[in-house]
Amino acid sequence: MFGSGKLNLVERPGLGRIGRPIRIRANFFEINSTDDVNIHHYDVIIAPEVPPTLNRRIFTQFEALHADDVKPVFDGRRNIFTARPLPFGYTDTFDIRLPEDAGSSTTRHPRAFKLIIRKVAVINTYELHSFLDGQCILSSNILTVGRSFYTNQISQACSGGLEIWQGYRQSVRTTPGRMMINVDVSSTAFYESCELVHMVAKILGRNLGDLRRGIVDRDRLKLEKVLKYLKIRVTHRGDNSERTYKIIKLTNTPASNTKFEVDGTRTDVASYFQNTYNEPLQYPFLPCVVVRRDVYLPLEVCKVVEGQHHIRKLNERQAADMIKFSCQQPHVRANKISQGLEILGYRLNDCMRQFGLVEPEEMAVVPARVLPAPKIRYHPSSRNAAFVPKKGSWNLRDKKVATGATLSSWSCVVFGNFEMQVVQYFIRELVNVCLDTGMNIPTKNPPIFQGNPQGNIEQMLRQAWVKAGNMTRSTPQLILCILPNTGVPLYAEIKRVSDTVIGVATQCVQSRHIFQAKKQYCANLCLKMNVKLGGMNSYIEPSCIQFITQRPTIVMGASVTHPAPGGDESRPSIAALCASMDAKASRYAASVRVQAGRQNIISDLSGMVKELLKTFYQTCGRKPESVLFYQNGVSDYKFEQVLDFEIEAIRTACASLDANYKPSITFVVVNTRHHTRLFPMDKKDSDRTGNCLIGTVVDSTITHPFEFDFYLQSHTATQGTSRPTHYHVLCDENRFNADSIQTLSYNLCYSFARCTRAVSIVPPVYYAHLVCSRARFHSRNENWSDQDPESGVPVSSYGMVKPDLQKVMYFI
Incomplete structure (x- = not known):
């Protein structure tokens, strides 16, 4: 409950019963409390303000000087928690001075700080999870x-000067009748701690010998983008200084030609190091790093500081390295999670003991159920037209789509130099598979247009569109595009033009598939083409989705995607x-x-809902009486905001169509993060x-104490x-019970x-995510690259999808 006048979160109506009961383990560990301990909460202000990493160093110094035998828990920002009062009154101020080696950054941080500590409250043990969140069990x-x-x-080496480290993620969670810690393994990329010139070689994919000749300006710009804000130490002073610097940029000139003044005399960086340290630079033709105005350091005297998190988007090769490192079989992951209790310091932990907490022992045993799979239907002429899939997947053998679309006006653009006979053979095989699968294709030999992948893509697609229309004297429905590679720029431009300029569906094909034209690949293309043209591939037996079939119901899925981090x-x-x-x-x-960027709440949800309600009415001839709305990726601390804004936006959309229109x-x-x-x-x-088997559902033990989640x-x-x-029901005017919402979501x-298998999230949310991904390609001013396919541009540069395409599944 969020207070008077506001909507309330739905409480769990009971536990589900459908399905075969089983017992499984979950990566939750119960924490037991042995004492009724009061927790003392303090607010701390550190002046002057510095980054959180430095905050912790300052607090460690305070703890050593003033905390006596009390072991405080500090969140790195504003909060301190203790099991006993700190040895002073209500408020106090402390002067803290850091050792000289604790500084960092481009401008040296001050060594002297003031800590103003004020007691806020005394809280009960049961509230501990809200504040500690595992912070007390970190080792230095x-x-x-x-x-x-x-x-x-x-850890494991990764391309481009990175390392992948294995870590652990933990959070304290309230569950029915207990407090538990959720522990999981995680992986992320850090910059390798090495000589900076070695990292440069790895980033550029060169050997050190090549670097002695210098680099071209394009490579310098690439390096500057990667190295900017990276922390380094210098190695030429010989005093083992711990002082760190941040790279601001690279010089436009090599060290041998980067000039500055020393005692009124102009010299270059290479000569200065030769004269001052009696050692010639090995790489005088490489640029210098700039760490402060007019402070230049040769790359070879710099070393990358260990433990710097890489927050930028990984390139394709790095992403593959990450997947390979982090992909672990369930039993391996479970063992590593258990080992994590030792690494994180749960065992024999003094901090936990002072709060009266007993360390966790083993993973929680959880009651679960395996739900039965639904029946799927294809066209009645199919062999085995209705069936229950086994193990979550099936194939299209001897099956015809439920509703086959007609493809009469289409063309093909071949981007690259491929023999026409090969292309014609592929198209013939594709048409045959589509016909066998139930589509209707009167035009079996579409016009083929040769296109230059580096040329004017919009002009080529327009010409292909015109050729298709002229051949059949009807509006073109589809352009088949054969691509020379997997690069982003060409694909992005094809989708931008076809979706927002011409308004025609496109189907892209990688050229490596046209030489063999395998039936399985062609069948997968058929599934995409059929729904893009308004067809229906298969459907769930109506008795398995009764909530939707018994009265007019619209199922909605929403998603918001953000630009890549670090940009x-x-x-x-x-x-x-x-x-x-x-x-x-x-x-x-x-x-x-x-x-606006980084905004999870959908700004114009009311307008979007109104659009789709109109389309539903135009398609079905009736207004939906029920709305089942799935929203992707809302954090639990934003549930109140969703209740206040997004549900109200849905109601506003309904009222704007008819003041008396109030569907339930x-x-x-829906959360996968x-x-x-x-x-x-x-x-x-x-x-x-x-x-665990497909269909496994859990709605107790590790769920919320009383809210409706599973x-x-x-x-x-x-x-x-x-x-x-993780599904969490926030509002439920349709009065689902646990079984009905669980089985409906699963079915x-x-x-x-676009596939013949069950997927991990309900399709409307999956589709919304695909729409978001496609919309990234709709910018008119985007400079796409394989390394950074989410570069940002102004909102005004994005084109809108043509209205006719919005009514079909163009995004599949």
Whole structure:
């Protein structure tokens, strides 16, 4: 409850019963309290203000001088917690001086600080989780990134001068009747601690010998982008100084030609180091780093400070290295999580003991159920037209799509030099597979247009569109694009032009697939093409989604994506909303908006909902009587904001169509960005990868004490440890019980249009995420690159999807 006059979060209506009951383990550890301890909460102000990392050093110095035998817990910013009062009264001020080696950055931080500490409150033990959140169990040799803790004890080299470190993430959670700690392994990239010139060679993919000749300006700009704000130490002074600097930029000139004044005489950096330190530079033709105005350091006298978190987007190779490192079989992950209790210092922890807490022992055993799979239907002429999938997947053999679209006006653009016979053979095979799968294609030999991937893409697509129209004397429906590689720029421009300029569906094909034209690949293309043209591939048996089929119901999914971390904060975020357009919840339409960056609440949700309600009415001829709304990625601390703003926006949209139109709304938050993992205890309850079986649902023990949430594992992982999806019902005017919302959400996961397997989240949310990803390509001024496909540009530069495309699944 959030106070008088506000909406309340839904309470759990009871536990689910449908499905085969099983017992599993979850990466939660129960914390028991032995004493009724009062916790003393203090507010601390450190002046002058410095970064949180320096805050901790300052507080450590305070603790050593003034805390006596009290062990305070400090959150790194404003809060201190102790089990006994600090040895002073209500408030006090302390003078702290740091040793000289504790400074950093481009401008040296002051050595003297004032700590103003004021007692705020005395709180009860049961509130501990809200404040400690695991902060008291860190050892000094562990680095903190958000709520994760890392050490280089387990690490692996990565391309481009990075290392991947394994760490642990922990959070204290309230669960029914107890307090538990959720512990999971995590991985992130750090800059390798090495000589800076070695990192330069790794970033550029060169050997050290090549660098002696210098670098071109393009490489210098690339280096500057990667190295900017990196912390370094110097190695030429011989005094083992711990002082650090931040790189501001690189010089435009090499060390041999970077000039500055010394005692009124102009000299260059290379000569200065030769004369001052009696050692010639080995790399005089490389630029210098600038760490302060008119302070230049040769690359070879700099060393990268250890433990610097890499926050920028990983390139394709680095991402592959990260996946390889972090992908672990369930039993391996479970063992590492248990080992993490030792690494994080839970065992024999004095800090926990002073708060009367007993260290956790083993993973929680959790009751769960395995839900039955729904029945799926294809066209009645299919062999085995209705069936229940086994293990979450099936194939298209001898099956025809439920509703086949007609493709009569289309063309093909070949970007690159490929033999025409090869292209024609591929198109012939693709057409045959589409026909066998139930599509209708009167035009089996579309016009083929040769295109230059470096040329004017818009002009080429327009010509292909005109050729298709002239050939059939009808509006073109599709352009098939054969791409020479997997690069982002060409694909992005094709989608920008086709979605926002011409208004025609496109289907891109990687050229490596055209030489063999495998039936499985062609069948996958058929699934995408059919729904892009308004067809329906399959649908769930109506009895398995009764809430949707019994009365007019619209299922909506919303998602917001943000630009990559470490970039320009002015970059916009993309919000998308997808909604079902039929009683089978198989066809969807989309609405998309560009909004202020890093904003999770959808600014124009009311307008987007209104658009899709109109489309639903135009498609079905009736207004929805029920709205089932799934919202992706809302943090629990923003639930109140969602209740106050987004649910009200839905109601406003309905009222704007008709003042008396008030459909019943159920609003569910869908979250995959969490660290709950489920592990089978019995082999019969695991799949071939060692994960829990598809359909495993948990709604007790590790869930909220009284709110309406559950974990659902609705997919089969191909590798690694599966992540269940966390569903949290915030508003429920449709009065679902636990079984009905759990089974409906699970069954919907079998209706994802572009594959023949159950997916990890409900399709409307999955589709909304795809729409957001596609919208990133709709900028007119974007400078795409393979390394940074989410570069930011002004909101005004984004084109809007043509209205006719918004009514079909162009984004698949």
